[in-house]
Amino acid sequence: NAGVTQTPKFRILKIGQSMTLQCTQDMNHNYMYWYRQDPGMGLKLIYYSVGAGITDKGEVPNGYNVSRSTTEDFPLRLELAAPSQTSVYFCASSHGTVPSSYEQYFGPGTRLTVT
């Protein structure tokens, strides 16, 4: 199993550009998540999905969009990039509602700089 994979690893965007961060998991997990990590701030949840076709906002959704057309893929779209979106982005997945499956599996991250 590859687990959770993310592309690209690094990206520099100009203000106002758009891009999609890709996330794929091969563990057949129902739940998927997008977080951003800023220094000293821990992880903030951007969006999450409980299954194909179902997504919902997390704590910091503004400026982002997601879709979940398959169980495996959960891309994150940045429209009109702003310097405040400079961050490290992590995709994660977990199995479902059984407590023993609450553990989240993380991808390696995408480091995004907006200048």
Add this chain to the structure above:
Amino acid sequence: AQSVTQLDSQVPVFEEAPVELRCNYSSSVSVYLFWYVQYPNQGLQLLLKYLSGSTLVKGINGFEAEFNKSQTSFHLRKPSVHISDTAEYFCAVSDINTGGFKTIFGAGTRLFVKA
């Protein structure tokens, strides 16, 4: 609403010394508790979790944590650290009723093990 406070942002320690990383949480409902570790330039991975039962939880790499309900704490300990334990450690809580997708992460504690 839940919150997680990691009381130390950085902990320097000498190799083979014991270490404790402190985590307090607040919640109006019952929670599950987690510690994750993030090695440089990697995603987070689960170190250990408390779901129920014994309040002393053992995890990977010789780490353990103790759940103290009265003090709402979940401190992480290791009796003898190695250079390879240098990483950032995150405490996290999940409301037991939300299927794990409302996990709140602390700001992180950077453990630096010196030779």
